[in-house]
Amino acid sequence: MAGALRAMAGPSAQPPSAIRHPPSAIYNSSRPMQLGTYRLIDRLGTGGMGEVWRAEDTKLLRQCAIKILPANLAADPEWKERFLREARSIASVTHPNIATIYNIEQDGDTLFMAMELVEGEPLTKLIERGPMIPLDAVRVATHVADGLAEAHRKGIAHRDIKPDNIIVSTRYVKVLDFGIAKQIGGTTDANLTQGNMVIGTPHYMSPEQAMGRSVDSRTDMFSLGVVLYEMLSGRKPFTGNAVTETLLNIVMHEPVDIAKAAAGITPALADVVRRCMKKQPDQRYADCDELRTALVKSLKEDPKLARQSRIPTIAVREARRLEPEPPPRSAVSSHPAPQPTPAPAPPARGTRAHRALVADDDPATRYILGSILQRYHIEYDEADNGADAVKLLKNREYSLIFVDLLMPRVDGWGVIDYVRGHRGNVAPRVFVVTGVQNQKLSAADQDVVTALLYKPLDIAKVEQLVQKSA
Missing domain, CATH: 3.30.200.20 (Phosphorylase Kinase; domain 1)
Known part of the structure; x- marks a missing residue:
């Protein structure tokens, strides 16, 4: 096998960006x-x-x-x-x-x-700053899985999924560079080569790709698993002193288990990474839709996804510092209680029912906010675009409103304008969620907006605001 890999890799194989x-x-x-x-x-x-x-x-x-x-x-x-x-x-x-x-x-x-001109940062830059918090890593992986699922439905395997080919901004995650994509089941050579060298990026290749075998959509799943491993741990699972050694490690050896490399992630998330990186394609997920479902479920096991890491991110460190001491667990509780669980809140000020609206086109953000509201026994409705948010506001009064500024159909500013023109006797507390740092508000907006919340969300800050509202 080593001889075959050396023949494919060539004496000085390099990634495509360095070839010729x-x-x-x-x-x-x-x-x-x-x-x-x-x-x-x-x-x-x-x-x-x-x-x-x-x-x-x-x-x-x-x-x-x-x-x-x-x-x-x-x-x-x-x-x-x-x-x-x-x-x-x-x-x-x-x-x-x-x-x-x-x-x-x-x-x-x-x-x-x-x-399309894609503005943002390569995922590589985010990883260079240290391990990402699980919520952010899962969010990126879910977006990539969504894009790959559509490509796979069209019969296209990307074959070069890696952090450099994933662009992240406050608005989207985009997959780039289909330069070595393959039509699944097509007649084109399974591994387009240059001078007897396998084209791709060695650290992120699947075993079948590294060995020059025929590949299908499951090769992208393995590569995405490697990227997810790197996001969570801050290091590549497969390395070597030369390309040939890296390829041999991918084919023959298991990496340090992700539960050890990224201590503190949930067992469900660790299982997702392990299954993506199975050596045999038929042991991975059937498709990226199934992978996406597993990623979303991995968040529900522990909404805060707290991790004890030597290099904690700022968001995790702040949450740990500000979080109050947890109460003793109830024998009948089915979920860990990270802080005192208040009694069900009575109706809020005036006659307004104590209910929240969460309007954001990012499902991860909606989930985080929803989890915090549930912890304080606050019922809530969701909208993934501004038009649906306005429809909900027409039919129901809310004491809390979380609104993302950049949403499809009607943006957050439009939602805020509606709230401004339809306030009852008791004004709701409106929290603007944005990825734009130092977001400016007009004097008119300041009269409506209670506070700004920046992405990635500081969970401790959100909990404090909700606790005050409860």
Whole structure:
């Protein structure tokens, strides 16, 4: 097996971004600042498929990303096929967690792709800051699983899921770079190679991909399991002094168990990671929809997902510092009580029923807020867009309202405007949930909004606010 892996990896195998790309082949200082109808603004980076630029579509007057296959690579049939394959793969999938392709064009000898400009941070940068709290890691993994599920339904396996190809912002998580995607069941070579080298990123390859075998959608599940392991623990599960050693470890050895590498995560979440990273594809989840269900359930075992870590995140450390001492457990309690559970709250001020509205398009945020409200015996309704939130407000009065500013259909500002114009005798307590730090409120908004809550949510702060309201 070692000999086979060495043959596939080559004497000095590298990730695609380092293969056959001398700087002069990627960057041409004489490149025109206009490609067709697109005006190039600034170069965002280079990768396995050439340059990526921020550009403006001069016809539609919108910004986009332009991915350019350099002329010397466009003349290589294999690289050109990879480029066209990526365009076809992305174009066949429409999903909010996958970057959208607008067009593929050629200007002279330059082949390029116009696609959605995805603003945000690569997941790599978040991981570099230390292990992520489980809630954040599960949220990212769930979004990626959603995008992959849609790609797999269209018969597309990504085959290069890794932190560099996942962009995270306050609004979305996007999967990028379908450059080595494979049509499942198609006739294309299962592992597109360059000079006898397996194309992909060694640390995140599935065993079947590392051995050059035929792959299907379950290879992405293994890679996502590796990414989830790294998010939770802050380290890669499979490493080596050389690419060949890394591939051998993936195929032949088990990593440090995730329950030890990320002490404090729930058993359910640890089981999700282990099952994703099973060596045999048929021992993994049947599909990404099943994986998504398992991820969501893994949060419900312990809403706070507290972890004892040598490198705790700020949110976990603050929650631990501010949390009051827990009371003795009741013999009939089925859930741990992290702090005193108050008696059911009486109707709030005036005649308004003590009920909450949670309006946020992020299911993880809704779950966190809902869990805290349940702990204080406060009933609540959910809305995943502003239009539904307004409908609920028309039919029922709420004493507490949590509203995300950036929601589809009607945004949070629209919800706040409705509340402002329809306040009864007793005004509700309105909490704005936002990922924009130092969010500014107008004087009119300040008259309606009780407080700002920033994502990722500080659980202790939310609990204090709810406790005061209860």
